[in-house]
Amino acid sequence: MKKGFRYAIYATVIFLLASCSSTKYVPDGAYLLDEVRIQTDNKEIKPSSLSVYVRQNPNSKWFSLIKTQLYVYNWSGRDSTRWINRTLRRLGDAPVIYSETETGRTSEEMTKAVQNMGYMGAMVEPVRQVRKKKMKLTYKVTAGKPYKVRTLKYDIRDSKIEEYLRQDSASTLLSEGMYFDVNTLDSERQRITSHLLQNGYYKFNKDYISYTADTVRNTYLVDLTLHLSPYRLPNEEKTQNHRQYTINKVNFITDYNVLESSALSSVEVNDSLHYRGFPIYYKDKLYLRPKVLTNNLRITPGSLFNEQDVQRTYSNFGRLQALKYTNIRFFETQQGDSAKLNAYVLLTKSKHQSISFEVEGTNSAGDLGAAASVAFQHRNLFKGSEAFMIKLRGAYEAVSGLQGSGAHNQNYTELGAETTINFPRFMFPFLSNDFKRRIRATTEFGLQYSYQMRPEFTRIVASAGWSYKWGVQRQRSQHRIDLLDINYLYMPWIDPTFKENYLEKDENYILQYNYDDRLIVRTGYSYTYNSTGQALMNNAVMGNSYTIRVNFESAGNLLYAVAKMGRMKKNDNGEYTLLSIPFAQYLKGDFDFAKNIVIDNRNSLAFHFGAGIAVPYGNATIIPFEKRYFSGGANSVRGWSVRDLGPGSFPGDDNFLNQSGDIKLDMSIEYRTRLFWKFRGAVFVDAGNIWTLRDYKDQPGGKFKFNEFYKQIAVAYGLGLRMDLDFFVLRFDGGMKAINPVYKKGKDRYPVFHPDFGRDFAFHFAVGYPF
Structure with a gap:
């Protein structure tokens, strides 16, 4: 511990020395932009x-405290031909030199942004504070009175169109007495456009909507008028009402x-068929059943063009793994006075x-092993x-510290197989096809x-x-229903020595229960909400976001009811x-909440809370x-x-089965920062x-x-290093105990x-963020 403390002092001294030379590469007459602040005189205008x-x-700061990369850059010498100087400059950040031009822009x-909020007389004044070769810049915003x-x-x-807008007037964003907010005016243009696109106006866009605003002299009041421009044919002066398609x-x-070429004439087609009035063109062989195509279509002949139907069609076809891309195009056609598509x-x-192969190494408490798997997938069975x-x-693992006699098997060996089939539609007997078609769910069976x-x-x-799943990629809400999940645990052989010493002699109820044959018949429901719709970039959520996960499951209730009514022994x-x-019977519920708050483009704060409870009852006591x-x-x-x-x-007794429970509580706060290149850092509690x-006798307390x-x-704190490789994140966390609940008082607590x-350190390697 003394050696570690000494290293910490050395690191602090290095950073202090580096901070003394933070203006090493700032030219004479120029200033290092040291700090930028925004101050407003109106609480409604957030900096x-x-x-x-x-x-x-x-220059960016690690953990919003230290301009580490600027210091790394300043460590480099002026001779750019030396590799060490080039490396330091590549890893570091050059000093940000204050620019009068950028400040003016x-x-x-x-100023324009604040004026667009309705504060037409707003002013922004940059205030500069210079000390030696460093500058602190403050933008002081004076909003004035809103219009x-x-x-x-x-x-x-x-x-x-006037009738459509009148019927939808309750949804308008405009009202008398509102602030003259340009952003709200533009949102209303977009809202009207979306509404008309759902009612046949295929060619409509928000540029057809404009405003005039007349200010009342010597007041802060505006007379606002919304205008709808008529449709103008290309290269013609003549105007007409907007067409409904x-x-x-x-x-x-x-x-x-x-x-290949985007022109439809270039598409290679060898054959076609008609199914329920829909022409289907294909090259050599139709690889999807016609019913699959029509069931996922939401664009209906004879109906008005509806942009939502187009998006639903994209979403439905996006769930089909047999397809790589989907594109929908429309072409105008005139039939009499009617405009059609x-x-x-x-x-x-x-x-x-x-076919895919996977090979992995394992290390279970020092026991080394290896595992391999091969998988075959068919996306259009x-x-x-x-x-x-x-x-x-x-899988194979060399086991040390054997608890049995070892006569039957010396090491750990596992052989396994699994198979699943996923249908991109809702499947359930005795339901009509129209009802199943309206339910946008996938059905999965697995063994x-x-x-x-x-x-x-x-x-x-x-x-x-x-099971059933609702929701596709980029949707905020995801649902899963496990209609039926059957698990059977069978113990064909137990070492006599192990059975005598651990299951019978000590009368450990938890061990005994989990080394018996057991049947678990469960149903469950899980819900996930992601405020960003899972729009991830580089494995990091862009902007503030939060995620909620809820899970509920029950097991054994139906079997228990049958056994009761049948008066089984x-x-x-x-x-x-x-x-x-014997079959298990329990109720289990879990709740998980995670929130990410972006501080700036390099730093963020993440919170996590999780809780769960599992209650055995009826046919089970564990x-x-x-x-x-x-x-x-x-x-x-x-x-x-x-x-x-x-x-x-x-405190534990070297038996991981005894270190398990029925209730769980987890809380975390983590400060995350970008370091350099692909590396990220974190401080957590x-x-x-x-x-x-x-109250089990084998789990006192x-x-x-x-x-x-x-x-x-229990409370822990620590540091983390993450390597963001775009497709996944490698995570290395080192945690230290802060409060140990094993002890009630004293320095050990x-x-x-x-x-x-x-005694107190634990190292963890994982893939992905902790929450």
Whole structure:
């Protein structure tokens, strides 16, 4: 610990020395832009909303504190031919030299932005403070009195559009007495345009809508008029009312190549067919059933053009894994006095079959091993874009510290197989096709099998599932219903020595329960809401965002009701059985909330709160091992190793099964910053623990009690280094214990004041952010 403290002092001295030379490469007569601030005299005008107009920002800071990259740049020498100087300059940031021109442009754009909010007399004054070769720049915003709309009028000479707007008047963003906000006026133009695009006005855009504003002399009042311009034919002076278009025909072209000419005449078509009045053109062989095409179409012949129907069609075809791209084009056609559109749905085929291999290394508490898997995927199994996958997996691990006699198997071996098939439609018996067509869900069936051999036991885990998913990529809300999920745990062999020493001799109820044959028949529902619609860039959410996850599941209720009504006999442990296999019964609910707050383009603050509870009842007094909660690890309280914390004040007994619980609480706050190149840094504080609902003798201190649980919340702090590789993030976190709930008082309870690196440190490697 003393050595680490000495290194920290050395690092501090280096940064202090570097800070002394932060103006090393600032030319004479120029200034280092050291700080930029925005001050407003109106609480309604947030400085954060104006920061986007700042044309020149000072050098970035790590954790908003230290201009590390500027210091790295300043460490370089003036001889640019030396590799060390070139490397330092590449890793660092050159000093930002104050520019009078950029300051003037910033003032102009900021003034315009405030005036657009309704403060027509707003002024922005840059105030400069110079000290030696550094400059602090403050933009002082004087808003003045806002202009308000006194009267609101409409100049619309198209009677049909006027009627549409009158019927939709309750949705308008304009009103008398509102601030004369240009942004609101533009939003109203967009709103009207969207409304008309849903009612047949295919060629309408917001440029047809304009405003005139007359200010009342010597007042801050505005008379506002909204104008609708008539439609003007290209290269003609003649004007007319805007045309309302009806869908005439919808055609499918299934072999469109986006890399070739965009002209439809260049599309290679060898054959065609008609299905329910829809022409379908294809090259050699139609790879999708006609019904699949028409069921996902939302553009209806004979109806008015509707932009929402077009977007729904894009969304529906986007769910089909048999397709790579979808493009929809419209061509005008005149039939008498009616304006009509012919629609062409252009589809590009994806690669339907693929094989993938995976190899990984494992390290379980020092035991080294390896695993490999091979997977085959077919994205169009029955010509309906059904995604079929089958995966075979094998794993081997050299096990040390055996708990059994080892006569049956010396090491850990696992052989497994899984298969899933996903149908891009809602499937359920006894429902009409029209009803199923309206439900935008995918249906998935899956089977899994795992054969595990250890020195202590042999275990077989088999499962089957039937589930539904709603929501596609970039949608904010995602739903999943596990209609039926059956898991069967079978223990064909247990080492006699292990059974005697750990299952029978100590009478450990948790161990006994989880080493018996068990059946879990569950249903569940999960909901995810992402405020950005999962619009990610470089694995980081752009702008402030939050995510909510809710999960609920139950198991065994139907089987318990059948057993009760059938007056079935119980086994020796007081459990009802199905085919001599006891089944689990429980309720489980989880809630998870994460929020990201962007401070600037390099720094952000992330919060996380998670809680869960699992309640065994009826046919069970304990939750199955696979459904229990664990604490500690890369995605939990990072001062503890994985599954090494709790429950409650229980210190652990080297048996990870005993360090599990029925209640979980997790809280985290993390300050994230960009370092250089692909590297990101983080400072975090985590808190949480797990508890049991019952008082088990093998988990002393683990039961949840309202008057004690808050004293048993563990706290950790630490540093993290992340490498953002665009497609995924490699994460390295080092956590230190701050409050250890194992101890009720004394210095051992508060290692934050008495740290011991060997005792309190935990290192974690993971892929992706912790929340």
